[in-house]
Structure formats: structure tokens, C-alpha cells
Amino acid sequence: MSYQYNFSAGPAMLPKEVMLKAQHEFLNLNSTGISVMEMSHRSKEYLPIVDKAETNLRTILNIPNNYKVLFLQGGAITQNFMVPMNLLNNLSASYVVSGYWSNRSYKDAQPFGAIKLAASSESSNFKKIPNVDSWSFDKDDAYVHFCQNETIHGAEYFDSIKLPKVPLVCDMSSTILSRPINVNDYGVIYAGAQKNIGPSGLTIVIVREDLLTYADKKTPSTFNWKIQSENNSMINTPSTFSIYMAGLVFEWILKLGGLEEMEKLNKKKSKYLYDYIDEDDFYTNDIEIKNRSRMNIPFKLANDDLTKIFVEKAEQEGLYALKGHRLVGGLRASLYNAMPFDGVECLVEFMKDFKKYNT
């Protein structure tokens, strides 16, 4: 089966232009005669690639100088324990639970100390997210953790959240680079790369410098943000190819006009799909309207027996990975930066036809 549009939640599609550039350079990077995959991470050929990737990421997100950028491994899930190891400092921390991923962060942190629940929307089956006003935390907490976008449930925080005194730690795996943010509002931002940045195997951590002094003494060097930061994220071999690919994606974003442009396009794409879903009851999305995710749009068919057929037919039409996550069922379309508007139009056309033949 040859697919035309890829709606995978992650690893997700990458911009065609980036893939073609990588293909072109694959066997011979910058006339070196070797592939980026075959270079020492400390070589004079490779180091400029990391430097440029970091510089471009700093430009795109407008990252202030007092923040370090780390290129790590282990995925966002590894940050679930690295965050408490590096920040807890024998204090307490509060976690906002707004869906599967933030709940997993909350659970994974438990063994490390006094981990409290700041707020939870579980009673609504995560159809809502806890309003920032309802978060309860202590001014002596080492940090407050939340997830900006629940990739499975499809609920996103759009508020710009500022917590006086307590560092805010945010899992941005599925929203990073989808719109401008104010990095200054956060103590730590982390994201697995495979949604909106590049291939899997790379985890980006952006951490405010003054938070690098609290790591538990038993923290192994590869998990220690401060040691990684002092070693240019190379206390061991980093994920060189993924960093290279992320660098190409950063260039692509800059060329298109940065995050303002990404946000415009992402608003347009998601609105187009939500507007169609809302036309009648054949398809539904029941997330509270103001928190509907722009990146991951779960939806259901009124007649769930048709779900399997929808997925099969969509695949035959070249639309890949529309099956919902097994935890929530139904369908899901992920519309990350790399998804062109044409892809969403094509999906909506397919949905219209599917409705016509099934009503």
C-alpha cells in the first residue's frame, strides 16, 4: 500500500523537503564522502551540525541565554524520572493530571519523594483539563509539572501559564514548535522529538540555568542535566542522526517564517477538521471546545461498528494511521507541523464520502 498522507501520532511524518535533503546528503555529507551516520560525534565535520541545530532552535523559540538546551535520549518517558532526580532536592512537587501522559509522569515520579496531585480531570474522563486557577500547589514545591497537550486524549492548554516562585516543568512532546511560547514562563521544557521535531531517539530538554544545582547525588551522569550541559550533551554518544534531522527541520521552520507561521497553519488545519466534525452527529469530538488540541484530533463515529471499516477504507485511499489510540478507541488524526493543509482537505473529503455511503 502506498500512502499519500500520514496522520500518525508518533513517530510522525516529517516535511517532504527535509526528507529529500537528508536523502540527497545521506551517503555524502558536505562533500566529505561519508554519511552523517558514520561520523564521530566529536569530529570537526559533525560538531557544526549540533551547534547550528542549537542556534536555530534558540532562534525559533527565542530561548533566553540563561537557559541550557540539551539533546538527550530516552524519550519523554525518561524525563518522568529525570525531572525528580534533577529537581526534587528532598522537597515536594505537584503534578497536574490532564490525561494519560501527565498521569504517567505523576505515577513515574512517585518513588522519588513527596509527589502530590495539583489537580486532575480524570472524573471527566479527561474531556476537560484542570483550569490553571484550580491547580493547588505549595510555594515550597520544588516544581509543578504539567503536560501542554495530551496526545492521546486530544486536550491542550492554550493559556500562557505563569507561576510565581515555583518552577513550572512542562512536557511539550506533542506541541513544541507548533506555536510561539514564552520560554521565560518555564523552569524546564522537555519533548521527545518524534512528534514535531524529527525522528525518535532524541529528547530535547530546555532548562533554566539556576535549576541545574539540585540533582540528587546518586544521579548517573547520563541522567544528570548539569553534567550533560557541561559536556555539550555528550557525556556519552548522542543520537547523532536524529540531531542532524532535527537540525534540518529547524532550518525548514525558519525558512517558512518561524512559529507565527506554524501557528497560523496549525490553526487553519485544525479548524477545518473540527468544523467538519461539528457539522452533524455522524462524527463527534467531545473535548471541551476551548481546549481542543490542534495537534491530535480524536473523533468517533456515532456507529462504532463502522470504525474498523473507516480505517480500512482510509488506508485504501492512501490515508495512513487514523486509528484511535487503544485506550480511547475511535479515530485520531494528528496534524503536526509537517502535515500540509492539502492533507486535511483530503481527509475531510474522504470523511464526507464515507458519511454519504454509510447513511
Ligand SMILES: *Cc1c(COP(=O)(O)O)cnc(C)c1O
Ligand atoms: C509521545 C509522548 C510521550 C512519550 O514519549 P516517548 O518519547 O515515547 O518516551 C510523553 N508525553 C507526551 C505528551 C507524548 O506525546
